[in-house]
Amino acid sequence: MTDRVPDDATLAQDGADLTGSGRVLLVACGALAHEIMALKRANGWTHLDLACLPALLHNRPERIAPAVRDLVEARRDDYDSVFVVYADCGTGGALERTCRELGVGMMRGPHCYAFFDGIDRFTVRGDDEMRAFYLTDFLVRQFDAFVTRPLGLDRHPELREMYFGNYERLIYLAQTDDPALDAKAQEAAGALGLAYERRPTGYGDLETALSGL
Template sequence: MPQHDIPDDKCLTEQGFDEMDSQQSILLIACGALAREILDLKTRNGWDHLALTCLPAILHVYPERITQAVEDAVAKHRDQYDRIFVVYADCGTGGLLEQACKRLGVEMVRGPHCYSFFEGNDKFAERGDDETTAFYLTDFLARQFDAFVWKPLGLDRHPELRDMYFGNYTKLIYQAQTDDPELTCRAQECADRMGLEFERRFTGYGDLQTTLTDWAGARPKSS
């Protein structure tokens, strides 16, 4: 993917991201943590009819704000596109996002969170209780571990609290969307800092890819 198509980390975590065109017929309203993956899939598949707007990824630190942010984005853009899809799973909203999407007549990604749909929701569910003590990282979180985990928990100021937060975990599972040795090294360092065993599991884009493929072929509601 061309380098200029990749949003920088500040844009993803704090400001959101837009790649929109009034000539496109389908809008994806997505979590900023998925921007790189969605842009990659768009480029690979030639999905030029898909427009993308991303809400700030930092909303995941405040999941109670996600539903309203999505509702506001749908209301803002509804008249400009034939179809709108929401590229979020439940993501800690306790079912509120799903209720809002049904009320607004828009589809969202199936699953409880991105760890599930990257692995594949069915496969993730099958693992069930076997991984209740696992801490998951994606490519995005491997890049943004300090901003989304270490600093919000205050561990940059009080590293002695590490075991209080992570003492019930046994391993860190890095769900790799890409084969990137640098990200694997970062994920390993995260596991070391947390005092956990490390496992790398290549998932690719999982159900995100199949879902977007389905949506890319969706007909306009008016047809």
């Protein structure tokens, strides 16, 4: 397997097939590719291969479960096992049902914000952070592609209050210690008119889940 991960634009639009000769296939969101590959390198997990679906599926969550099903069914015969590296991600339980039908495991939790932060910690903080808008490393890098342009804020900044008027702060869940990303996240908070908080999480429950495979 190559360690070279495609650029964010490719991961957002097309996903990536980074599979090699491992025994376990990870079917993941393209937004998690850099983190999964970093964990593979750091831990020497040569038994794990990775195939990513486009990150932009998050804008149409009803398409996630069918896309996961298609990829698992197309590739599972080449592997000892398959693990789906998505949380529910807005599918309303459809992805969990699909994985159960396919007999494959998946991440637990409502979305990647929760498993990066740690599901248990995220759950405890729930009431206190009802008005928080979250970003991860990938979403900081791709803020314009996933927030500004899809919501039309580049063309109609007056929509900001409609979308974000009930939010109070932007919380950057930082997987890495990168001053450039921190500055970009602060810019995003300013653009949305939100207070800014940086929370270093590392890889959270993602590392725990993958280490058990």
